[in-house]
Amino acid sequence: MLRFLSFRSLLLAGFLGVALIPAAALMQLRHALGLAADSAQRHQRQGQRWQEIARLSQEQAVQFERASRQALILRDRKLAQTASQARGELLRAQQTLRLDAPAEALPDIDAILDLASRLPALPAVQRLFRELNQRLERQQQALAAAGETRQASWRGDIERMRQQANRLAWLALAAAVLLALLFTLLIHAPLRGLQRRIARLAGGARQLEWRQSGPADLQRLSRELAQLDLRLVELEQQKTRFFRQVSHELKTPLASIHEAAALLREQVAGPLNAQQSRIVGILGNNALTLRQRVEALLKQDAGPWLSSELHLSSFSLSSLLESRLASCQPLWQAKRLTIELDSVASQVRGDASKVETIVDNLLLNAIRHSPAGGRLTLRCGRARGQAWLEVADQGPGVPGALRDKIFEPFWSGPAPDGERPGSGLGLTMARGYAQLMGGDLSLLADGPGARFRLHWPEPEST
Numbered sequence: 001m002l003r004f005l006s007f008r009s010l011l012l013a014g015f016l017g018v019a020l021i022p023a024a025a026l027m028q029l030r031h032a033l034g035l036a037a038d039s040a041q042r043h044q045r046q047g048q049r050w051q052e053i054a055r056l057s058q059e060q061a062v063q064f065e066r067a068s069r070q071a072l073i074l075r076d077r078k079l080a081q082t083a084s085q086a087r088g089e090l091l092r093a094q095q096t097l098r099l100d101a102p103a104e105a106l107p108d109i110d111a112i113l114d115l116a117s118r119l120p121a122l123p124a125v126q127r128l129f130r131e132l133n134q135r136l137e138r139q140q141q142a143l144a145a146a147g148e149t150r151q152a153s154w155r156g157d158i159e160r161m162r163q164q165a166n167r168l169a170w171l172a173l174a175a176a177v178l179l180a181l182l183f184t185l186l187i188h189a190p191l192r193g194l195q196r197r198i199a200r201l202a203g204g205a206r207q208l209e210w211r212q213s214g215p216a217d218l219q220r221l222s223r224e225l226a227q228l229d230l231r232l233v234e235l236e237q238q239k240t241r242f243f244r245q246v247s248h249e250l251k252t253p254l255a256s257i258h259e260a261a262a263l264l265r266e267q268v269a270g271p272l273n274a275q276q277s278r279i280v281g282i283l284g285n286n287a288l289t290l291r292q293r294v295e296a297l298l299k300q301d302a303g304p305w306l307s308s309e310l311h312l313s314s315f316s317l318s319s320l321l322e323s324r325l326a327s328c329q330p331l332w333q334a335k336r337l338t339i340e341l342d343s344v345a346s347q348v349r350g351d352a353s354k355v356e357t358i359v360d361n362l363l364l365n366a367i368r369h370s371p372a373g374g375r376l377t378l379r380c381g382r383a384r385g386q387a388w389l390e391v392a393d394q395g396p397g398v399p400g401a402l403r404d405k406i407f408e409p410f411w412s413g414p415a416p417d418g419e420r421p422g423s424g425l426g427l428t429m430a431r432g433y434a435q436l437m438g439g440d441l442s443l444l445a446d447g448p449g450a451r452f453r454l455h456w457p458e459p460e461s462t
Contacts, residue, residue, distance in 0.1 A: 025168035054143055398450055
């Protein structure tokens with residue numbers, strides 16, 4: 001069922017459900033209150049009519065008694081007519097009252113009608129008039145009591161409706177909460193499962209089970225993530241093949257370079273002077289380092305030097321800079337560069353191999369873009385629990401429009417005259433290593449050339 005619904009449909013259904021339940025309860029309560037109000041008005045009008053008839057009956061009874069006594073004494077026909085009219089009004093009033101009078105008032109009404117019917121045919125006996133008046137008083141009291149009973153019944157109805165309204169309010173609240181929980185589970189449970197699989201995908205797991213129950217758009221998202229998972233598998237396979245192929249292609253010429261350097265170092269081709277021996281030693285060491293890295297790529301598909309693991313140790317940052325300068329001495333000597341090393345840092349703590357890779361990339365980049373006879377400045381130090389170093393050259397620098405692109409993978413700026421463009425991976429790798437150590441590599445704004453600054457926090461010794 002859920003697979004045909006989207007999140008929007010579920011949310012709309014949830015909001016409608018939460019809103020309609022209290023609305024239905026309020027409509028029912030409004031209808032009940034309307035009925036109660038109509039009943040109260042009807043009972044009030046009925047009670048007023050009863051009291052008015054009772055009052056009129058008492059007035060006509062008094063008029064009937066007075067006119068009868070006067071007509072009996074004075075023998076006046078007008079007074080007799082007046083008494084007869086009063087008697088008729090009394091009878092009509094009681095007959096009208098009898099149509100909707102409460103049951104408890106009916107005996108008195110019947111007695112009053114009987115007495116009023118017998119009085120004209122009998123002598124004017126005071127006892128009968130007194131009994132009539134007593135009946136009328138009892139009738140008025142009975143009608144008042146009936147009215148109070150009706151009022152009490154109405155108040156009871158109002159109290160029951162109030163209790164019903166309270167129950168409806170609590171039921172509406174409970175239903176709204178249950179609906180909210182239900183729709184939350186319908187939405188949250190699939191999202192939670194998808195979130196766990198995305199976290200596993202980010203952690204390196206591949207070819208996960210992406211079939212997902214839930215709303216239609218969530219199922220569509222899971223299918224797209226499954227396609228992404230397959231694409232990542234393909235990319236990793238391509239990366240593995242690429243590293244293996246590149247490593248294999250590099251291994252043979254590097255072996256030849258290393259062997260040639262060894263032959264020169266052993267002076268097989270003839271004696272070498274001191275400067276030539278130093279250059280051959282630098283060449284052999286760099287060829288050996290590069291060969292080790294290529295073999296690591298070949299064996300481990302990116303090997304330790306591309307690893308995301310940190311191997312922390314204490315090392316001398318100034319000694320590391322001196323050693324990397326010595327390894328690329330032929331390059332900066334060929335351009336007659338002056339090296340200025342300003343170091344105030346001795347022992348620092350970090351991943352020496354990754355710092356070495358970063359320095360190599362920065363030095364090669366600076367030498368490549370430096371003008372002949374220029375100066376390279378290297379500075380390093382420690383400040384506020386962080387180690388830092390800067391490499392600056394006197395080259396053309398980086399134009400402002402390109403400053404945000406130099407760290408992007410496979411992007412390479414304009415090559416110096418007479419040189420081929422770079423691979424576009426050196427600075428990307430350098431910044432990635434810096435961020436892996438918890439620091440960063442940035443291009444500073446002040447020139448005139450390019451000035452890169454590397455910093456990373458020094459972890460505590462364990």
